[in-house]
Amino acid sequence: MTDKINSIIKLLEKRYPDTVCGLDWQGDxxxxxxxxxxxxxxxxxxxxxxxxxxxxxxxxxxxxxxxxxxxxxxxxxxxxxxxxxxxxxxxxxxxxxxxxxxxxxxxxxxxxxxxxxxxxxxxxxxxxVFGLGGIVADTHCIRISRRLGFTDGDNPLTAEKVLSKLIPIEKQSDYCHRMVLFGREICTARSPKCDECELNLYCDYKDKT
Ligand code: SF4
CATH class of the missing domain: 1.10.340.30 (Hypothetical protein; domain 2)
Structure with missing residues (x-):
């Protein structure tokens, strides 16, 4: 699982080299x-x-x-x-x-x-804010984690626990920001764009196209 998540992190970093929180909090x-x-x-x-x-x-x-x-x-x-x-x-x-x-x-x-x-x-x-890491188990993170086979349900605490063990602390926040971008653009809730998804090789989603 560690090799798998590391490969996924690298691919997402390539797709989204810059990650920012969608909320414009201006450092406050x-x-x-x-x-x-x-x-x-x-x-x-x-x-x-x-x-x-x-x-x-x-x-x-x-x-x-x-x-x-x-x-x-x-x-x-x-x-x-x-x-x-x-x-x-x-x-x-x-x-x-x-x-x-x-x-x-x-x-x-x-x-x-x-x-x-x-x-x-x-x-x-x-x-x-503090650079302490943290898995933000929102709807995108939960859905994509399930499709990628890291979790088998929709429980946010399970997703948080599993991913926080697999992803190094310093990469956790950016991973979650990238999940939001990826979930909006490619691995959407309905009709995910599996044919253009670079994570396809690692994905267990049974209905993928
Ligand atoms: S292959 Fe499809 S379901 Fe799997 S991560 Fe990519 S877009 Fe999502």
């Missing part, structure tokens, strides 16, 4: 935290648009913590699930300010105490 951990929470069931493009005005209005965790819920809701209305997301942003930032002095913690168990932060978001933050 607070922004990535907020944008990652907003991105649940929403496109990165939409989150990037909404965040521009959101961060003008609430530029710091303290501003978000002290905002009126209805004001946050107005700003994020178009991302969907806006009521629960607004509540998550406010409560997350309240804890961030009160417990961590407004500075994002790096430990998984600390990140998971912030409202709106599950393992997927926590791994994204640990990888992109």
């Amino acid at each position: 951990p607070y922004k990535l935290l907020i944008m990652a929470i907003l991105s649940a069931q929403c496109t990165d493009a939409r989150v990037n648009i909404v965040s521009k005005t959101l961060f003008k209005r609430f530029p710091t965790p303290n501003d978000m913590a002290n905002a009126e819920l209805t004001d946050i809701e107005k700003e994020i209305h178009s991302v969907g699930l806006y009521h629960s997301k607004a509540l998550a942003l406010k409560e997350c930032c309240t804890r961030l300010v009160e417990v961590y002095g407004g500075v994002l913690p790096s430990e998984m168990n600390e990140l998971l105490t912030l409202r709106g932060v599950g393992r997927k978001v926590a791994n994204l933050l640990r990888g992109d």
Whole structure:
């Protein structure tokens, strides 16, 4: 399995030499935290648009913590699930300010105490902000891992555990960013483009073309 994943990593690095997070967080951990929470069931493009005005209005965790819920809701209305997301942003930032002095913690168990932060978001933050690695088991990562034969189900925790053992820490974040690009472009949920896929040789997907 290690040889297989290493070959896959090399091929993906060739296809996508530059990897960037789809969220335009501009190197500010607070922004990535907020944008990652907003991105649940929403496109990165939409989150990037909404965040521009959101961060003008609430530029710091303290501003978000002290905002009126209805004001946050107005700003994020178009991302969907806006009521629960607004509540998550406010409560997350309240804890961030009160417990961590407004500075994002790096430990998984600390990140998971912030409202709106599950393992997927926590791994994204640990990888992109702190360089600690982390498997972001999103829909693309889970689907492609299953098709490639690394996992046999849709459980995000299983995908996270399996891949985090196989992929070196320093490559984990970029691997996941590349999975998103690959999942959108080639190994799509419906009608994957197997005939033009360089991972075809390594793929167990029974319905591949
Ligand atoms: S061969 Fe098809 S199913 Fe397998 S990874 Fe490539 S696109 Fe996805």
